[in-house]
Amino acid sequence: MLVAxxxxxxxxxxxxxxxxxxxxxxxxxxxxxxxxxxxxxGFARLARRLADVAATDDPVRDLAALGAxxxxxxIEHPALYRAMFDAVADLPDPEAAGAAFGVLVAxxxxxxxxxxFRAADPAAVATRQWASGHGLILLVISDVLPRTALDxxxxxxxxxxxxAAGDDPPRCAASVRAGWG
Amino acid sequence: MLVAxxxxxxxxxxxxxxxxxxxxxxxxxxxxxxxxxxxxxGFARLARRLADVAATDDPVRDLAALGAxxxxxxIEHPALYRAMFDAVADLPDPEAAGAAFGVLVAxxxxxxxxxxFRAADPAAVATRQWASGHGLILLVISDVLPRTALDxxxxxxxxxxxxAAGDDPPRCAASVRAGWG
DNA sequence: AGTGTGGCATAACGCTGCTATACATGGCGA
DNA sequence: TCGCCATGTATAGCAGCGTTATGCCACACT
Numbered sequence: 001m002l003v004a005x006x007x008x009x010x011x012x013x014x015x016x017x018x019x020x021x022x023x024x025x026x027x028x029x030x031x032x033x034x035x036x037x038x039x040x041x042g043f044a045r046l047a048r049r050l051a052d053v054a055a056t057d058d059p060v061r062d063l064a065a066l067g068a069x070x071x072x073x074x075i076e077h078p079a080l081y082r083a084m085f086d087a088v089a090d091l092p093d094p095e096a097a098g099a100a101f102g103v104l105v106a107x108x109x110x111x112x113x114x115x116x117f118r119a120a121d122p123a124a125v126a127t128r129q130w131a132s133g134h135g136l137i138l139l140v141i142s143d144v145l146p147r148t149a150l151d152x153x154x155x156x157x158x159x160x161x162x163x164a165a166g167d168d169p170p171r172c173a174a175s176v177r178a179g180w181g
Numbered sequence: 182m183l184v185a186x187x188x189x190x191x192x193x194x195x196x197x198x199x200x201x202x203x204x205x206x207x208x209x210x211x212x213x214x215x216x217x218x219x220x221x222x223g224f225a226r227l228a229r230r231l232a233d234v235a236a237t238d239d240p241v242r243d244l245a246a247l248g249a250x251x252x253x254x255x256i257e258h259p260a261l262y263r264a265m266f267d268a269v270a271d272l273p274d275p276e277a278a279g280a281a282f283g284v285l286v287a288x289x290x291x292x293x294x295x296x297x298f299r300a301a302d303p304a305a306v307a308t309r310q311w312a313s314g315h316g317l318i319l320l321v322i323s324d325v326l327p328r329t330a331l332d333x334x335x336x337x338x339x340x341x342x343x344x345a346a347g348d349d350p351p352r353c354a355a356s357v358r359a360g361w362g
Numbered sequence: 363a364g365t366g367t368g369g370c371a372t373a374a375c376g377c378t379g380c381t382a383t384a385c386a387t388g389g390c391g392a
Numbered sequence: 393t394c395g396c397c398a399t400g401t402a403t404a405g406c407a408g409c410g411t412t413a414t415g416c417c418a419c420a421c422t
Contacts, residue, residue, distance in 0.1 A: 135316025
């Protein structure tokens, strides 16, 4: 899973696109601004990917599908995913990250309304799902865990979290299996 | 939670300890080797902290206590924790990380023997606990989640994971509460 | 006591991100 | 249509980085 991480230098980048280093300073604000734009674009793509997950009549299935889409996005571009969270605190426009999280919260809210979750805070469920997925994904793209660990542990973790939120365990497991695909 | 991250340059470091830059090349192997030694020491300390957690007659409580010790270690030195996982794949001696993980697996094994977990693979339970904690901790020390999120979500996540492993939910919650302290 | 070896200070090299300056090019007003 | 202004780019140079080559010094061993 570990991909070659060439240093991404300002000069190499300028030469690559056939311009001089100054272009990076006019269009972005130096390397700092460029990395900020990269992280921003990463979260924008993530939010789009999550928003593209169609809602069904099984909100728990949807939550699992969102998790799968999230993981797929991260695995497709692991270097980008790492960069996104390298300085997520000073994102130029944090709303993009908020939008991605909001999709998760909305799905958890639908699960609550549908009676699948019992008096649980949708934001808390989404946070727990997010944190678990984040950790698992990072361990995978850091070559600590093999890539197969995702399919082995993610559904189990999601089932554990959603069941703890009140869903009926067997039904929850079925929904997660369906959503994770 | 975000702490000031001065660049940690070779020159500044050499001046700080009153020597020249060459010392870093004789004792370590340049900056790369030095960072490797730092990560190594980080995992060694983590393993020691986990090994110092005394086992009780409640293995689920112990698992939660291990989680709390793990989180405390990370929160005490967030920059070190980030550095540890920055290149965990090429750790000089991976056994230190393996030892830390082994403590978790052993506790999960005791929970299985004690009949608290039902036919679950101890390593799988430990992996899920580790991944979840890792993600939650990273989000906290990256200032995505407030520090209070640890006490709010970690026990809930642990209870969810251990209950899914077969433990009786109310009893599990009590054990986690006791262990998390 | 003489010799050899290991470790450190010094200086220099190539690279980095960044900035100051000069030039070119495109649009707008007279 | 001509001239001017402004915007963006190329060039050159700066300080800083990690790394390496060289020379020296101090300690240990015969």
